[in-house]
Amino acid sequence: MQSRDKFFIGNEWVSPSSAQTFEVMNASTGELVATAPEGANADIDTAVSAARAAFEHGEWANSSPNDRAEIMERFLAALAKRGDELAQTVSIQNGMPIGLSTAFEAEYSAGLLQYYAEEAKNIETALDIRPSQMGKETQVKKVPFGVVAAIVPWNFPVTLAMSKIAPAMAAGCTLVIKPSPGTVLDSYILAEASLEAGVPAGVLNWVAADRDVGAYLVSHPGVDKVAFTGSSAAGRLIAETCGGLLRPVTLELGGKSAAIVLEDADIDTFIEGVPMACLLNNGQTCFNGTRILAPKNQYQKISEAVADLASSMVIGDAMDPETQMGPMASKPHRERVEAYIVTGKTEAKLIAGGGRPKNTPQGWFVEPTVFTDVANDAVISREEIFGPVLSIIPYEGEDEAISLANDSEFGLGGSVWSADSEHALKVANQVNCGTVGVNGYVPSIGAPFGGVKGSGIGRELGPEAVDNYQSLKSTYIMS
Template sequence: MSMDRDAFFIGNQWVKPSSDRTFKLINASTGEAIARVPEAIEADVDAAVAAARDAFDNSPWPRMKASERAAVMERFMGALAARGGDIAKAVSLQNGMPIALSEQLEGGFPVGILQYYAGLAAGENAGPDVRPSQMGKETLVERNPVGVVAAIVPWNFPVTLAINKIAPAMAAGCTVVIKPSPGTVLDSYLVAEAALEAGVPAGVLNWVAADRAVGAYLVSHPGIDKVAFTGSTAAGRKIGATCGELLRPVTLELGGKSAAIVLEDADLGSFLAGIPMASMLNNGQACYNGTRILAPASRYGEVVDAIAGMLGTLTVGDAMDAATHVGPMASEAHRERVEGYIAKGKSEARLVAGGGRPRNMNRGWFVEPTLFADVANSDTIAQEEIFGPVLSVISYANDADAVRIANDSDFGLGGSVWSSDAERALSVARQVESGTVGVNGYMPSLGAPFGGIKGSGLGREFGPEAVGAYQQLKSIYVMG
């Protein structure tokens, strides 16, 4: 059965595109074309923004009680859960995420995000926020939805990162235009179908796939009130510049080059078990991966050998195979980028494991899990985001030196500290300059803010704090 699609989801309708331009979607594991989907031009963006604008300005949605919106979100959650398996398969086909991981993080986790924010909305205190006034009777503080949101989503976790924006925006009463990455579009149709089945009101959620130029048009569109973006730091800087010029609120969740600090007393077995989630998640294609491994000089050789041995146990294969640990890169162009960094690493450091393409795998965009040793923190492979299954091990002298090296980065998104002494690890974690840090593991928590500092972005997702990013505050001074 063909997976081709021929329409956009705008105003709860399947709308024919304004041109005959299409994106060709590729199976990352085989390199074969699997579908064609329409590519939006400016007129399609205009239609999607108009639908979202009309829903915000004229429908009951932003003026509903938060508990009423929560009921809609709960229905959406159920419809999304029913499609979890199909969503996971669509994502793994397109971007190469191992299906066992996709079932958890793309098929299941977005349901939990919706549930969390529906719960926040359902429990919202409907009473007025009344504060003392020094110059009058009292001050009333209102939190109102910011308006129409442009949500721009990357290819590495296309569903989770879309719902990260959709759920708090819905809880706040906003309407949304979602632009998925051209490489991962099929999943967005499944999410749109779930929204339609759940009775999400027309215009609240709209999907149009587009390239970067049309994405830039969406960011600067006069009908947009806020932008929420996840992607590269380079693209984030451009979006931030546009929003700064327009004085338009923006949330930027960008790249990282996080450090995994292995303290001298760490249990290597626990650390090795944590690497797949903390340092190599999604074939290395996760923004917060701790790809700089900081090892104590006294145990450096032991750490390098242990990681090399662990990488050798990982099964590299088709993303649709449940036994696969490491799938392909998301595209041929991205594999070339990763291989360029590996070539640079061979000139800077010592290649210990991997470094090439797996033998007997002549189709798809595969790269071997790769390990470099004798890496200086100033090396290119230690400073720039590779976004692939490439780890660099850097030696440090003591805890203070480890913190210095970890903080010597343009990024500050994730990181982890590993130790048999939890208090010692926590002390080191508090000194790491990063928006998030894990102790003896790493996994973002729905109830706590997630985001970066420095080149890793502005603003936060997750936690109740995320809802505030989709609200405007108004103070009403009651003088008498």
């Protein structure tokens, strides 16, 4: 893969302010594949200045919603041409199976740009005129916040970047995007696509950096809005900073979602859905239903079926189309997941996995792991492991299932499984989370996505996401 030595700022390839670099590793082999520059505070200053100039004085500042939509459509065309390259780059960096990276990082991310290009066309340019109780009338309009700091994690780096970029562009904002150091190479492909598409200078700027420099970006005086996806711990620190600055922030954070298998559920249907709803992206997905709630009268049958599935999954190189379970994204992350497995062995019964697969001596692999006889207050039930580790928790009666599902500091996702979808929907409506699936789980581009409690503030996706990048301005006409 190609090493990089520049940042993309103001539509130019800009030399970094220091000689520090990130090493990009192949998650499936543990081998070094490329290097990329590590940003410092000075690089953030340059990027924010470029975004500020574009917002206040550049071509973008005077563009109409239809103008923005046209530019976004050109960006979409340039991005679509690079779909295979994006998917391959992501899979090498973080171990996402290539079939999944093609579907999500290439196709879903392009769908986001297409969706928000259409949303841009629908933005009302006419003023909302309202009666005034103290004067002639009031004009109300939505205006873009300005410069957005977009901080993107490593698990779905393209999709989660585009979930911020696309609605922010539709709203008329400009962005400074900080990708994760472990998945920095895909950001260069996005930058090349935006340059080819003629996105005006300063609208999109990329600087990869560590957490300290990311914190500098969050608190930068030239930033008007922060959009972050990542851990709940990091999100709380960002929320504290933004609260002190009275700066708008959207936080899409962690989860410990419950998959409630009702007594009338078809177990085969549930098992078919487990890879997507509970183990997606090698378990490295915030909405995964890693707590499986099973009725006591079918507990053994469901547990055995889940264990059989986990044991039969094809583990291998992320670039192999046959692979169902790739590696963890990094060596430190594998160690973190393995530490939770060690804890789980002291709290519950291990019935599948629990180690490193024997056929993958290189790379950062962990076997799909299943625990039974798990209490809902166990560490492996409470904390987000972010790996292929499932806890099967017994319940008796739907009231207890709902109570267990809601007994969590998180509230991002969940699923309910039943042969009667109306029955499942009634249960789903009682689960305290931002999103829930009935007999499956796949986020919809057209519907808001986000969590409650420790899972975040605000929503991405859907037309509501554009509102995250706009403020309301009222002009009082007195006479």
